[in-house]
Amino acid sequence: MDLLNIINNLLKIIGDWIYGLVHGLVGNLLVTDLITMGLAAIILCTFAALSFMGLTYAERKIVARIQDRIGPNQAGPFGLLVPIADGIKMFTKEDTTPTAADRWVYNIAPLVIATAALTAYAVLPLAPGVVGTNLNVGVVFTIAIGSGSVVAILMAGWGSNNKYALLGAFRTVAQLIGYEVPMLLNLIPVVLIAGSLSLVDIVNVQSTLNGSPGIPFVLYFPVSALIFLISGIAETARSPFDLLEAESEIVAGFHVEYSGMKFALFFLGEYVNALAVSFMFATLFLGGYNGPIFPPYVWLLIKAAAVFTILMWLRGTLPRIRVDQMHTMNWKFFVPISALNLIILLLVAKIFQPGNAAMPWVTPGVQAMATAITTLIPFLAGLSIASRRLRSQRDAAEALAETRRAANRAAVTTSMGGAH
Amino acid sequence: MTITLQTIIFALLSVVVLGSALFVVTTRNLFHAALMLILSFFGVAGLYVLLESGFFAVAQVLVYIGAISILFIFAVMLTRGMVAMPRVNAQAQLAALVSVLLFVVIVVIVNPTALSIKVLPGASERVLGGIPWQFTTVTTITDSYIKQFGASLVDGSAYLLPFLLAAVLLDIALAGAVQVARERRPAEVLAERELMAAEAAEEQQREQALDTAPETVLAADHH
Amino acid sequence: MEQGILNGIPLHFFLIVAAGLFCIGLYGVLGRKNAIAMLMGVELMLNAVNINLIAFWRYVRPETPAALAFVAFVFVVAAAEAAVGLALIISVYRNTKSVDPEKLDQMKF
Numbered sequence: 001m002d003l004l005n006i007i008n009n010l011l012k013i014i015g016d017w018i019y020g021l022v023h024g025l026v027g028n029l030l031v032t033d034l035i036t037m038g039l040a041a042i043i044l045c046t047f048a049a050l051s052f053m054g055l056t057y058a059e060r061k062i063v064a065r066i067q068d069r070i071g072p073n074q075a076g077p078f079g080l081l082v083p084i085a086d087g088i089k090m091f092t093k094e095d096t097t098p099t100a101a102d103r104w105v106y107n108i109a110p111l112v113i114a115t116a117a118l119t120a121y122a123v124l125p126l127a128p129g130v131v132g133t134n135l136n137v138g139v140v141f142t143i144a145i146g147s148g149s150v151v152a153i154l155m156a157g158w159g160s161n162n163k164y165a166l167l168g169a170f171r172t173v174a175q176l177i178g179y180e181v182p183m184l185l186n187l188i189p190v191v192l193i194a195g196s197l198s199l200v201d202i203v204n205v206q207s208t209l210n211g212s213p214g215i216p217f218v219l220y221f222p223v224s225a226l227i228f229l230i231s232g233i234a235e236t237a238r239s240p241f242d243l244l245e246a247e248s249e250i251v252a253g254f255h256v257e258y259s260g261m262k263f264a265l266f267f268l269g270e271y272v273n274a275l276a277v278s279f280m281f282a283t284l285f286l287g288g289y290n291g292p293i294f295p296p297y298v299w300l301l302i303k304a305a306a307v308f309t310i311l312m313w314l315r316g317t318l319p320r321i322r323v324d325q326m327h328t329m330n331w332k333f334f335v336p337i338s339a340l341n342l343i344i345l346l347l348v349a350k351i352f353q354p355g356n357a358a359m360p361w362v363t364p365g366v367q368a369m370a371t372a373i374t375t376l377i378p379f380l381a382g383l384s385i386a387s388r389r390l391r392s393q394r395d396a397a398e399a400l401a402e403t404r405r406a407a408n409r410a411a412v413t414t415s416m417g418g419a420h
Numbered sequence: 421m422t423i424t425l426q427t428i429i430f431a432l433l434s435v436v437v438l439g440s441a442l443f444v445v446t447t448r449n450l451f452h453a454a455l456m457l458i459l460s461f462f463g464v465a466g467l468y469v470l471l472e473s474g475f476f477a478v479a480q481v482l483v484y485i486g487a488i489s490i491l492f493i494f495a496v497m498l499t500r501g502m503v504a505m506p507r508v509n510a511q512a513q514l515a516a517l518v519s520v521l522l523f524v525v526i527v528v529i530v531n532p533t534a535l536s537i538k539v540l541p542g543a544s545e546r547v548l549g550g551i552p553w554q555f556t557t558v559t560t561i562t563d564s565y566i567k568q569f570g571a572s573l574v575d576g577s578a579y580l581l582p583f584l585l586a587a588v589l590l591d592i593a594l595a596g597a598v599q600v601a602r603e604r605r606p607a608e609v610l611a612e613r614e615l616m617a618a619e620a621a622e623e624q625q626r627e628q629a630l631d632t633a634p635e636t637v638l639a640a641d642h643h
Numbered sequence: 644m645e646q647g648i649l650n651g652i653p654l655h656f657f658l659i660v661a662a663g664l665f666c667i668g669l670y671g672v673l674g675r676k677n678a679i680a681m682l683m684g685v686e687l688m689l690n691a692v693n694i695n696l697i698a699f700w701r702y703v704r705p706e707t708p709a710a711l712a713f714v715a716f717v718f719v720v721a722a723a724e725a726a727v728g729l730a731l732i733i734s735v736y737r738n739t740k741s742v743d744p745e746k747l748d749q750m751k752f
Contacts, residue, residue, distance in 0.1 A: 030425060105455065136563045140478045147486025151458055154493050158451060166497070173490060180486070197475075197566070424651035434660045441664055441687050445671035450679060457683050460664075464690050467660070470652065471701045476693075476714060483718050488686065488725045495679055495729040499736040508674050509745060515673035519666040526662035530655045561705045569708040569715075579712040586719040593723035601730035 008295045011130045015040075040132060044121050052271045053083035059271075059312050066316030090264035098161050098257050106159035110258065110265035112152035117272040119145045124279050125200045127289055127296040138199035139187055142280060143180065146235060149269065150176050153254055156266075160257035169254035171323060172237060178330045179234040185338035186224040186231070189345050189371075190217050190284050203288030216287035220368045223341055223379040225285040227334055229307070232277035234326070236270060239315040243323055278307035337382050341375045348374045430470055437463035448507045450496045458489045475566050657698035665691035678732045678742045682725065689721045 006013060018039065023032045057072075060082065064071030072079035097106060120142050122132035135141050150173055157169020194202040194217075208214035218225045234241040255266045282288065282303035289296035321329075352362050352370040440460040444453045461484040468477035572578040604612065629636070664687055671684025693714050700710035736742050 102451075105451075135474065136566070137475050137478045140475075140482060144478045144481040144486060147482060150490060151455075151485065151493075154490065155455065158493075158497075170494070170497075177487070177490060422651050427651040430652050430656065434656075437660065438663050438667065441667040444683055444687065445667055445675065445680070450677065453680060453683060457686065460687065461690065464664075464694060467657070467694055468697060471657070471697050473697055473701065473711075476697060476711070479715075479718060480693075483722055484686070484690075488722055491725055491729050492679065492683065495733060498733050499679065499742050507676065509676040512674035515670050518673070519670040522669065523662055523666040526665075527659055530658040530662070532653070532655055558702055559705060561701075565705065565708065565711070569711045572708040572712060573715075578708075582712065582716055586716055589723050590719060593726050597726040597730035600727070601733045 009127070009129075010295065011127045011297055015130060041122070044132060045118050048118055048121055048272050048275070049268065051275060052268050053087070055271050055275060055308065056086065057083050059315070062309070062312045063316040066313070087264075090261060090267075093260035093263075095260040095262065096257070101161040101257070102159045105155050106257075107262075109152045109156035109159055110262040110269070112155065113149050113269035114265045114272070116145050116149035116152065117269040117276065119148075120273075120276040121279070123199050124276075124283060125203050125288060126300060130297075131200055134198060134200050137197045139191060139197045139202070139284070142276075143184060143187070146273075147177070147180065149273070156258070157254040160254070162257055165254050165256050168256070171243075172254055175237065175241065175323075175326060176235055178327065179231045179334075182227050182330065182334040182338045183231040183235065185335070185342060186221075186228040187284070188342055189221045189224050189349075192345070192349060193217065193220060193367075199283055199288075203283055203290065206287040207290040214287075214290070215364060215368050216285060216290075218285040220371050221285075221341075221345070221375060222372055223337070223375045224345075225281070227338055228285070229277075229281055229310075231334070232281065233274075233311060233314065234330075236273040236277055238270070238274055238311060240318040240321050241326060243320050243326065274311060275304070275308060278304045278311065281307050333382065333386055337379055340378050340382075344374050344378065345371055426470060430467070433463050433466045433470070436460070437467065446507075451493070454489060454492045454496055457492065458485050461485050461489065472561060473565070475569075654698060654702045657694060661691045661694040661698070663691075664688075664694065676743055676745070678735075678744045679729070681744065682728050682732070685728075686721060686725065689717055693717050 019032070019036050022035050022039075023029075026032050026035065057080065061071040061079070072082045075081040075085045097103070123135050123138040123141055125131040125134075153169050153172050153176070157166045157172075160166075190202060191197055194205040196202065202217075206214065206216050255263060258266060279300070282300060286303045286307075288303075289300040291299035291302075294302070348370050349367065352359075352367045354362050354364050354367055437460050440456040440463065443456040444460065447453050447456070461480060465477040465480040465485075468474070468480060573583045574580055668684045668687030668691060671687060672681050673684075675681050675684065696710045696714050696717070700714075704710070732742055735747065739746065
């Protein structure tokens with residue numbers, strides 16, 4: 001029993017021990033708080049950076065297997081030393097600065113992106129009682145920090161003194177701020193049912209504490225979870241939304257002029273952001289650290305890893321989408337569907353609220369089923385309408401191209417017939 | 421007055437806010453001005469946190485830094501002139517004087533009574549400025565202020581109407597901004613220029629007619 | 644607790660900072676030759692107003708949300724005005740290739 005208790009509360013026990021240690025060394029409570037907070041920040045950042053290393057390796061291997069090849073296997077057994085090789089490569093590359101680039105802006109941009117990516121981990125609940133800081137506005141904080149990285153992208157694009165970097169930065173920013181809208185709209189149902197903006201409260205509602213039903217929010221709002229996940233992928237500019245750093249197209253976009261350690265920081269920012277999106281999805285929709293047998297932090301890691309595997313799966317499978325397709329999907333499909341969902345959800349969640357005296361058979365499970373079904377209907381309807389429209393557009397374009405080709409063929413044969 | 425950690429943080433944040441604001445209004449490079457504006461907004465968000473209203477700190481970052489600053493940067497990029505423009509206009513010194521005067525006046529007024537200025541020291545105890553802040557016994561607040569605020573926004577007898585009006589305002593601003601800043605297609609641009617040329621020609625005709633035969637033009641106007 | 648002091652910061656400190664920000668914004672609006680720089684001054688002034696509102700809310704009447712509603716509406720109005728103002732500036736720039744407001748003193752270009 002004692003060992004089980006220790007394993008379940010391992011993080012909390014370690015945290016309390018460190019706190020006691022520092023308090024013993026320094027008598028002042030304020031200074032103890034500051035020092036332990038600083039240590040916690042360092043540990044979180046180290047965790048994020050180490051997981052970045054493991055993630056690059058896992059991504060390359062998994063995407064390779066999806067694409068029917070092996071992936072890196074030369075550096076170390078099974079290619080396990082690849083992240084270290086990558087790190088050495090990044091460190092030893094020459095650190096160039098373009099002439100006539102704005103020194104301050106050019107140099108600070110990667111720092112801002114890395115900082116913004118790492119700050120999102122501060123409000124993540126890792127285990128019961130283990131959270132960087134229990135902000136009562138944790139959800140909005142994460143989104144706000146995400147918009148901080150948007151500014152850094154503009155700084156990078158402008159500071160490079162390069163027209164293509166600037167254009168790439170503009171397009172990237174258009175994508176990022178466009179996909180913030182469905183992300184926020186689809187967070188609102190979660191906040192509605194949980195009754196609080198704090199991530200700790202949201203995770204507690206999805207557990208069986210205090211009589212809460214213990215239903216993960218993905219069963220309440222499958223459509224919102226899906227759109228949130230897709231918006232999250234678009235926010236981090238990962239494939240299939242990586243049109244703006246596509247090496248074959250716009251020459252790596254806004255970070256074309258960066259090399260060496262600064263590029264490594266951009267790279268780190270992208271992966272840390274993707275991992276943060278996975279953690280957010282796991283916390284908001286999949287129930288955070290709740291789970292039956294394993295310790296809580298293990299459950300959180302399993303869920304986040306599962307979400308990240310989905311991200312890698314999408315990267316290996318789907319082709320890159322075009323910029324106009326991406327904007328069409330966002331503004332003409334996601335935003336109306338999210339708004340419509342929100343209106344329907346407000347009504348249904350209020351009608352089927354548990355604790356309603358008039359309808360005592362309404363339990364949270366019933367509420368979950370009602371919200372799920374009533375939001376799936378407009379989503380599927382919208383999908384079918386959109387796909388039918390797009391198919392008819394595609395057919396019309398194809399017919400047009402076919403007539404042109406037939407005319408071409410006719411012209412060629414007449415000219416050839418005339419020549420003979 | 422005791423110096424706590426919050427006092428030090430407040431001093432640092434004030435320096436950040438005011439320093440970057442000064443940079444914004446005195447620099448020639450508009451992109452740097454936009455970046456310093458972002459820094460100022462961050463500082464103001466920090467001040468909101470000191471005032472124990474964390475929700476508005478996050479809202480400030482989300483709205484001002486996440487949206488308005490990006491608008492500013494886009495506008496700066498799209499309106500880069502070919503000629504380097506002078507930084508200040510003709511009334512800049514007067515504007516600076518007015519600003520400093522206003523600042524002095526406000527500072528004198530908001531000081532609490534204990535620090536107010538005696539106009540005529542000695543005989544009569546007239547004070548200049550000074551507001552009795554003794555009514556402020558600062559109570560502690562809990563986090564329920566967000567819930568109260570949200571409830572007041574949908575309460576018919578509270579702020580529901582301004583809330584809906586604000587939503588309508590945002591809709592109109594969105595539609596208007598998109599329409600005004602829209603990139604005109606070449607056909608549209610030519611049509612606009614034709615229209616402007618036609619109006620200019622008509623105006624010129626009217627001027628000529630006024631010079632030669634003013635009575636007929638004014639009579640025609642009255643109909 | 645001392646009167647008018649929260650965590651070691653008296654109320655008038657916040658008001659002085661807000662006044663300073665307001666006056667800097669005022670100089671930006673009145674003394675600059677570029678329309679976008681003038682708009683930046685306006686944003687600074689609106690921020691100063693917000694600081695004032697929240698400071699008074701916290702120190703004097705934290706139990707009513709009246710000031711918070713005002714703050715929210717100032718956010719909304721600032722965003723809407725920045726959007727429309729910048730759209731207008733971009734449109735004017737397209738037609739006259741300059742963003743100097745002193746050149747726009749006629750009702751036509």
